Amino acid sequence: GDSVTQMEGPVTLSEEAFLTINCTYTATGYPSLFWYVQYPGEGLQLLLKATKADDKGSNKGFEATYRKETTSFHLEKGSVQVSDSAVYFCALKRGIQGAQKLVFGQGTRLTINP
Amino acid sequence: ETGVTQTPRHLVMGMTNKKSLKCEQHLGHNAMYWYKQSAKKPLELMFVYSLEERVENNSVPSRFSPECPNSSHLFLHLHTLQPEDSALYLCASSQGSADTQYFGPGTRLTVL
Numbered sequence: 134g135d136s137v138t139q140m141e142g143p144v145t146l147s148e149e150a151f152l153t154i155n156c157t158y159t160a161t162g163y164p165s166l167f168w169y170v171q172y173p174g175e176g177l178q179l180l181l182k183a184t185k186a187d188d189k190g191s192n193k194g195f196e197a198t199y200r201k202e203t204t205s206f207h208l209e210k211g212s213v214q215v216s217d218s219a220v221y222f223c224a225l226k227r228g229i230q231g232a233q234k235l236v237f238g239q240g241t242r243l244t245i246n247p
Numbered sequence: 248e249t250g251v252t253q254t255p256r257h258l259v260m261g262m263t264n265k266k267s268l269k270c271e272q273h274l275g276h277n278a279m280y281w282y283k284q285s286a287k288k289p290l291e292l293m294f295v296y297s298l299e300e301r302v303e304n305n306s307v308p309s310r311f312s313p314e315c316p317n318s319s320h321l322f323l324h325l326h327t328l329q330p331e332d333s334a335l336y337l338c339a340s341s342q343g344s345a346d347t348q349y350f351g352p353g354t355r356l357t358v359l
Contacts, residue, residue, distance in 0.1 A: 137289075167347075176251070176337055176350035177290075222290065228344030231297035232278035234347060237290040 135160040136222055139204035139223050146213055149230050154208040154241050156197075156223035164225040166190075166206040167235070171220045180208075180221070215245045249273055251351035253338050259357045262328060268354045270321040270338030276334040278343060279321040281313060284353070294319065297343070328358045 140155040158166065165184045169177040181190030183199035183206065190197050195210045206223060223238040251272045260266050272279065281293040293322040295303035310332075312324040321338055335355050339348040 150343065169350075174352070176253075176352045177339075178350070194299065216315050226344075229295065230302040230303055231343055232280075232295045233341055233344040233348065234292060234295065235290075236292075239287075239289045 135164070135225060135227065135236045137223050137225055137236055137238040139221075140144070140221075142241040143244060144241060144246045145246065146177075148215055149212045150245075152208070152210040152213045152217075152243070154221055154223075154243070156206045156208065156238060158204050158206065158223075158225050160204075160227075160236075163201060164227055166197075167224045167226065168195070168197055168208050169222040169224060169226055171222065171240070173219070177222065185243050213243075213245050215247055218243055218245045251338060251340055251349050253336075253351040255354060255356050256352065256356075257355045260325070260328065261359050262330075264326070264328075265326040267325065268281045268323040268336055268338075268356075270323075270351055272319055272321075272338075272340035272349070272351075273330060274342075276340040276341055276346075276349075277318050278341045279315060279318075280319065280339040280341075280348065281323055282337040282339065284337055286329065286334075290337070293323075325356075328356075330358050332356065335356045 136159045167182045168180040170178045170180045181192040183190040186201040224235045283291045291354045294313045314322040337353045338351040340346045
């Protein structure tokens with residue numbers, strides 16, 4: 134079945150450091166891929182998405198490219214801020230009977246120190 | 248209210264209690280979802296509703312009973328829960344299969 138694997142956390146970086154959070158998936162075909170972010174005490178918010186191979190999703194300085202050759206969707210940001218501290222989830226989507234099914238990775242907790 | 252709202256935000260209940268979680272979406276969507284988020288486990292999809300019909304039940308124990316009376320509201324009725332059911336319960340909605348899912352803030356449930 135479908136699955137998503139993220140790098141183990143927690144990840145701790147200094148402000149302005151470069152960020153990479155690895156995500157790989159196992160699935161048949163080419164599902165849509167997502168990064169969601171969860172700030173403390175809140176639900177998940179969509180950060181970015183890509184719907185087909187070689188698409189690059191981007192938002193708030195974050196980027197991720199859909200790589201079908203390596204079945205990966207790694208999240209990157211060139212210069213992180215303290216406000217980026219949160220839990221990040223990689224996910225893939227399947228359509229089901231007029232709705233959809235998201236399969237999530239285990240999440241990566243990111244802490245940015247000033 | 249905008250987006251997806253959930254009430255209550257926090258709930259403490261004993262194993263013999265009956266309680267309900269409520270979710271309301273103000274986005275005009277036609278699909279709604281319940282997820283369970285436990286510490287150190289991936290988000291688990293529990294139930295999926297499309298046009299008020301349940302289309303997915305991910306082997307969830309019968310002590311969790313969902314209800315979708317209309318496309319804007321989703322409930323999760325709880326009875327005789329176990330301590331291991333303590334978790335954050337998240338509701339989400341989408342416009343069918345094509346759109347992004349939008350999440351509520353969750354209900355933090357503690358079962359004593």
